[in-house]
Amino acid sequence: MPAPQCASCNKARAALRRPRSGQALCGTCFCAAFEAEVLHTVVAGRLLPPGAVVAVGASGGKDSTVLAHVLRELAPRLGISLRLVAVDEGIGGYRDAALAAVRRQAARWELPLTVVAYADLFGGWTMDAVARSTAGSGRSRSCCTFCGVLRRRALEEGARLVGATHVVTGHNADDMAETVLMNFLRGDAGRLARGGGLGSPGEGGALPRCRPLQLASQKEVVLYAHFRRLDYFSEECVYAPEAFRGHARDLLKRLEAARPSAALDLVHSAERLALAPAARPPPPGACARCGALASRALCQACALLDGLNRGRPRLAIGKGRRGLDEDGPPREAEPEASGPPASEPVPAC
């Protein structure tokens, strides 16, 4: 059974069928369509205005590689300039290799690169140290949940360092759909309601953040990288097998077999949810410690680090019954330990 002709150029053989439209396109026409769609997402959503200095969260992985490549192609048309910001979480044997890929990309694309490390930003707390601290908690390890919060903060810091006006990350439609599932499964109504839309406008002093690839399916991101011969780092983080997201990912993959548009439909549903009056969170204030947007006394990052430093790691993710309210306000009389336990060597990254 030979492949059909490309529906766009009618010259080359089709290489794939677009999941949403069913249109058969050759590699070249698919890449052009992919880029046009990202351009449309950015322009229609007014996400990155002319003159924007855009910090691109770069991990070396497939999504941020495609994101940086496409934005670099579109930059002249959009009138924006790009800065790569890579986060070093301090995961021995994994992040070093990924950062090497980002450095190669920065050199090839001639884009400035800034690396920000957890160890510097968070008083010595590398992810390896966090993982050891949360290892004894009894339930499946939650270090990935810590990482998500801290990485978000680290990216923000890195973006400020390079004078960025906007932050972009490479989240694709599958990532967004997995997050919707995770929030449902954890009873996190607040996150469900906040998660929709194309990006956050940047409340509480945070830089405006958006995800230009969020309407692209993961499969198409990988195919784009293939047809454009992009080099990316494709190993799984050593902690990933323990992450809760894995369950959401497996479920999504099974759902997609029955309904190919499942990812986009999940995101569509979440964007149209309204919270019941009882579930609406109070208007957010400022973190007592760092001033960032916070719905409780401390913002998530400060609350997590606080818990780690006291040797009582806890999460502020979920229904909201766990977290700061459970333990009450910090008691001033307790000596405050800071940084990971001294007996544990901080791994060299």
Add this chain to the structure above:
Amino acid sequence: MGVSCELGFLNMAAPLSVEVEFGGGAELLFDGVKKHQVTLPGQEEPWDIRNLLVWIKKNLLKERPELFIQGDSVRPGILVLINDADWELLGELDYQLQDQDSILFISTLHGG
């Protein structure tokens, strides 16, 4: 390379020479080797992707078969390109291999 048997009275597929490639992290299940030049032995049944997968599992796969194969197909999240075209366009498991075909398996199952 690739002598084809045009002997009508012998219902047998000739040996096939194909290139099997792994990417996106899938290569880690194959000793980190991305490209494999493979000669599939002549047999009665024509070679298709379905029996290629069986052959790969038996002869190339070094560890954790469940990360590559599920049932008689690839694990969801592994893309299959035949001569640079999505296997969906070519009949997926039923596509009959031709001599000198190139089959690429790309894993999408990791963070980006």
